[in-house]
Amino acid sequence: MPRITEEFEHQAKKQSFRYDKQNQSKIVRQSGKLPDNSEEGLVVQSIGKDFLVKVSSNDEDIQLVECVTAGRIISENENSSMVAVGDKVGIIIPKKNKDGLSSGKIVSVHKRVNCFSRTTVYKQSREDILAANIDKALIFSAAVEPEYNRRFIDRLLITAELNLVEPAICINKIDLLYDEDLTDDFEIYKKLGIKVFFISALKEEGLEQISNFIKDSVTLLCGASGTGKSTLINGLSGKSIQKVTDISDKTFKGKHTTSATRMIEFGWGGNLIDTPGLREFALWGLTKNDAALYYHEFDEFSSQCRFTPCTHTHEPECVVKDAYEKGLVDAQRYESYLNIFDSLEE
Ligand SMILES: Nc1nc2c(ncn2[C@@H]2O[C@H](COP(=O)(O)OP(=O)(O)OP(=O)(O)O)[C@@H](O)[C@H]2O)c(=O)[nH]1
Ligand SMILES: [Mg+2]
Ligand SMILES: [Zn+2]
Numbered sequence: 001m002p003r004i005t006e007e008f009e010h011q012a013k014k015q016s017f018r019y020d021k022q023n024q025s026k027i028v029r030q031s032g033k034l035p036d037n038s039e040e041g042l043v044v045q046s047i048g049k050d051f052l053v054k055v056s057s058n059d060e061d062i063q064l065v066e067c068v069t070a071g072r073i074i075s076e077n078e079n080s081s082m083v084a085v086g087d088k089v090g091i092i093i094p095k096k097n098k099d100g101l102s103s104g105k106i107v108s109v110h111k112r113v114n115c116f117s118r119t120t121v122y123k124q125s126r127e128d129i130l131a132a133n134i135d136k137a138l139i140f141s142a143a144v145e146p147e148y149n150r151r152f153i154d155r156l157l158i159t160a161e162l163n164l165v166e167p168a169i170c171i172n173k174i175d176l177l178y179d180e181d182l183t184d185d186f187e188i189y190k191k192l193g194i195k196v197f198f199i200s201a202l203k204e205e206g207l208e209q210i211s212n213f214i215k216d217s218v219t220l221l222c223g224a225s226g227t228g229k230s231t232l233i234n235g236l237s238g239k240s241i242q243k244v245t246d247i248s249d250k251t252f253k254g255k256h257t258t259s260a261t262r263m264i265e266f267g268w269g270g271n272l273i274d275t276p277g278l279r280e281f282a283l284w285g286l287t288k289n290d291a292a293l294y295y296h297e298f299d300e301f302s303s304q305c306r307f308t309p310c311t312h313t314h315e316p317e318c319v320v321k322d323a324y325e326k327g328l329v330d331a332q333r334y335e336s337y338l339n340i341f342d343s344l345e346e
Contacts, residue, residue, distance in 0.1 A: 027072045028082070034074065038090040038107050041065065043132075046085050047260035053091050053104065067091055067104035076111035083109055085261045085273055086132035086218060114163045116220050119282040127284050131220045131261060131273045136166045136213065138272075140223030140232070142173040143182055143198075145252045149224075150185070151336045155281045156222060157194065158294040158340070162285055165220070168195040168213055172228040175200040188330045192296055201232040211236060214270035218263070225277025226254020233264055233274050242274055288344040292320070295337050297329055313341060 045052035049068055056062045069082055070092070083089065083106055090108035115132040119125065139156045141148035153169060160167035169189055171182070178198065186196045195213065199206030210232065213219070221229050230242035241264065245257040254277050263273045292298055292312055298320045302310065306317035313321070324334040 026069065026082070029072070029074050030076055030078070032074045034090050034108055035092060038092055041089055041091050042263075043083055043085050043087045043089055043106075044263040045260055046083065050103075051083055051106065053089060053106065055091070055093065063093075065091060065093055065104040067106050070105040070107045073106065074108040077109060080115070080117070080127040081129040084115065084129040084132045085263050086115075086134055087112065088133070114165060116159060116163055116165060116222070117284040118159070118278075119284045130222060130275055131263075133218065134165055134220045134273070135217035136168065136219040138210070138213065138219050138221050139167055139169050140221055140227050140229050141169070141171055142227040143171050143177040144173060145176060145247055146224060146226055146254065147252075150332055151339055152224070152278075152281060154333070154336045155283055155340065157189075158283060158286065158291075159281075161294055168197060170197045170199060170210065170232075172199055172201050172232065174198045174205065175203045188297070188333060199232075201228040201235050204235045207232075207235055211266075211268070211270060214266075214272055216269050218271045218273070220273045220275065222275050222278060224254065225256045225279075226252075227277070229274055229277070230258050233272060236270075236272070237264065237266060283340065283344065286344060288341060288346050291341050291344060292337065295333060297333060298323075298337075301329070311341065313338060 039055050041053035041055040043051050044054045044064070051067045053065045053067045054062060055065055073082065074090075075082060088110040089106045092105045092107055094104050112132045114134065115129045116134060116137060117127045117129045120128040137156065137160045139153055139160075141153060148171060157167050169186065171186065183198070189196050197206060197209045197213070199210065201207070221232070223229060226247035230244050233242045234240050234244065242262075243257055245255050247254050256277050258274055258276045261273060261275045263271055265271050286294075289309060289311065292302065298312065301319040301323045302312065304319040305312065305315065307315050310318055310320070312318050315321075320329065320334075323329045324331065
């Protein structure tokens with residue numbers, strides 16, 4: 001049976017050692033020999049340091065194994081979260097012994113095709129991966145309770161484009177508010193070619209658009225707490241598989257109900273990854289000078305700026321800034337750009 005062992009062994013000569021900064025007790029190598037008894041699996045859930053790995057020898061024989069990471073681990077991914085939902089991993093399945101079943105051990109992590117990351121909230125300049133190997137991202141917000149924040153949405157859109165993930169914006173709770181002001185506020189995204197869905201997860205309105213979007217793909221579901229992500233999962237599956245809690249009566253903020261990142265597979269061929277509500281989202285992997293490239297409505301003006309490169313913030317004869325002043329560029333988007341530009345390092 002062809003195994004990733006061969007690929008790793010091939011590279012064994014250029015072994016590199018490093019410590020995982022998150023967990024000083026682990027030795028991480030980028031290549032090496034895997035134990036003979038390791039099996040291939042897919043990480044379908046993560047909560048803190050505990051993972052659930054799906055191992056399937058064929059479609060009927062599926063096993064879910066609780067795992068932690070081994071003390072020595074081979075990861076082909078550099079300087080990032082060690083293991084994330086969506087990662088393909090090698091694990092050692094525990095044997096039953098007289099004390100019951102012990103945890104499995106993740107011994108290797110395959111190279112990721114892509115991932116969706118932010119900068120860690122607790123420590124600067126470390127990549128925090130929300131999920132790995134994803135095709136699409138459903139950027140989830142609510143019309144009200146809690147009200148959406150377009151700058152937050154813009155950060156997630158940039159992250160999707162940076163990682164070659166197809167984004168869509170979903171505005172939930174339209175049973176509470178659905179008017180022209182709301183739909184007008186998202187016209188600009190439609191003009192930019194981004195899909196925008198207006199739904200009510202609770203009343204199960206508009207869910208067909210979502211199932212069409214996520215069909216035959218792995219889609220990350222991400223957004224602030226209390227917006228209704230888990231309610232959507234329950235609506236799509238027709239079952240109460242994810243816990244849902246009311247938002248705070250006073251602040252209209254969510255209560256951070258979902259604590260695990262979990263991939264849910266729907267029988268009809270879509271996979272949706274429910275995530276804990278995001279409190280903040282600091283961009284990862286984007287430099288100050290590249291930020292404007294992700295605001296595509298600037299494209300038609302930026303080539304005419306007097307200076308190249310132009311940051312479109314203060315330069316004289318900047319055609320983008322001029323277009324903003326004349327109302328030719330969406331004001332909120334230009335201000336969102338300035339906000340992101342200021343938050344990034346050179
Ligand atoms: N009115 C209305 N309420 C909704 C809708 N969708 C969800 N809710 C309510 O919003 C609250 C929060 O829903 P959750 O599904 O727990 O939100 P979440 O995004 O998963 O929150 P976290 O797990 O904390 O990130 C619950 O009281 C839901 O019943 C909707 O379409 N309309
Ligand atoms: Mg939830
Ligand atoms: Zn300019």
